Amino acid sequence: MRILATGGAGYVGSATVRSLISQGHQVTVYDNLSKGHRASVPAEILITGDIADADQLQQTLTEHQIEAVIHFAAFIAVGESTEHPNIYYQNNIANSLTLLEAMRRTGVQKLLFSSTAAVYAPIETGSLTEDSPKAPDSPYAFSKFAIERMIQDFSQAYGLGYTILRYFNACGADPQGRFGENHNPETHLIPLILQVPLGQRQNIGVFGQDYNTPDGTCIRDYVHVDDLADAHVRAIMAIEPGSSHTYNIGTGQGHSVLEVIQAAEQVVGQKIPHQFLPRRPGDTTRLVAQAQKLRKELAWNPKYTDLKDIIATAWQWHKNHPNGYDD
Numbered sequence: 001m002r003i004l005a006t007g008g009a010g011y012v013g014s015a016t017v018r019s020l021i022s023q024g025h026q027v028t029v030y031d032n033l034s035k036g037h038r039a040s041v042p043a044e045i046l047i048t049g050d051i052a053d054a055d056q057l058q059q060t061l062t063e064h065q066i067e068a069v070i071h072f073a074a075f076i077a078v079g080e081s082t083e084h085p086n087i088y089y090q091n092n093i094a095n096s097l098t099l100l101e102a103m104r105r106t107g108v109q110k111l112l113f114s115s116t117a118a119v120y121a122p123i124e125t126g127s128l129t130e131d132s133p134k135a136p137d138s139p140y141a142f143s144k145f146a147i148e149r150m151i152q153d154f155s156q157a158y159g160l161g162y163t164i165l166r167y168f169n170a171c172g173a174d175p176q177g178r179f180g181e182n183h184n185p186e187t188h189l190i191p192l193i194l195q196v197p198l199g200q201r202q203n204i205g206v207f208g209q210d211y212n213t214p215d216g217t218c219i220r221d222y223v224h225v226d227d228l229a230d231a232h233v234r235a236i237m238a239i240e241p242g243s244s245h246t247y248n249i250g251t252g253q254g255h256s257v258l259e260v261i262q263a264a265e266q267v268v269g270q271k272i273p274h275q276f277l278p279r280r281p282g283d284t285t286r287l288v289a290q291a292q293k294l295r296k297e298l299a300w301n302p303k304y305t306d307l308k309d310i311i312a313t314a315w316q317w318h319k320n321h322p323n324g325y326d327d
Contacts, residue, residue, distance in 0.1 A: 007073030009036025068110035081140035092143035168250035172224035173317035180317030182324030208279035217257035221250035224304035250289025
């Protein structure tokens with residue numbers, strides 16, 4: 001299949017691109033490199049472009065005879081979205097509409113969208129299904145929810161076939177330590193924890209210790225980036241014009257912040273000091289996936305089910321690339 005990956009030089013995008021290429025698909029990466037990294041994808045498939053540019057988008061879709069789009073291009077930091085909602089509404093919502101219009105005009109009828117578990121209403125116990133109540137409480141979460149609605153409306157009006165994948169906590173790295181997580185600024189827990197043994201920070205901040213959990217810290221569902229990539233490959237192959245599917249991607253296992261720190265200590269072989277800080281706006285008590293629908297309908301099964309194995313791949317990457325990608 002000829003596939004366009006918007007934001008395909010980012011963390012999850014580049015992992016998915018590598019998986020698609022390994023299975024024989026023709027992939028074109030379209031990325032403005034504001035968050036992505038040139039070194040994470042083959043140079044010959046990268047087009048430097050912004051999804052705000054309707055003309056370049058349409059030209060790319062036409063010239064490369066694109067059959068399907070995987071849309072990764074979005075800003076993802078909850079805190080930043082609260083401080084600068086205008087940026088998130090422009091980049092995530094307005095630019096996604098530009099992409100949808102370009103697809104409509106060029107007759108591309110298959111879309112796979114990278115969404116988030118942040119669209120769900122908070123829970124204190126159990127896990128979240130695809131039908132759980134929605135209550136996005138940050139500009140970032142709302143922007144993803146709005147894009148989901150736009151996609152659904154385009155499907156009803158124009159026959160667009162789509163699948164929405166709601167990520168839980170993406171983490172881990174290429175097991176060989178060649179590709180991994182490199183955000184600037186970094187906001188994800190595991191890379192921040194690993195900055196301590198790398199000597200890049202003195203301790204790790206833990207936001208809140210009074211949540212309704214066994215140790216008082218937030219619980220999240222951590223899914224390895226290669227397992228995410230595998231879900232994308234399975235999902236894109238199953239899309240047909242006019243079809244509509246939504247799936248959670250998670251392991252179904254929840255780990256608290258303190259449990260993640262303890263697991264990282266076992267991986268790196270040293271204590272990792274932590275400091276308790278006030279809660280952050282937008283953080284919820286528990287985000288754990290009920291992902292049986294994805295397992296049943298697309299035969300997806302995560303290879304990484306042990307948190308220490310996931311952290312070990314991240315540690316290999318960060319040891320090899322303490323300052324991230326060279327670009």
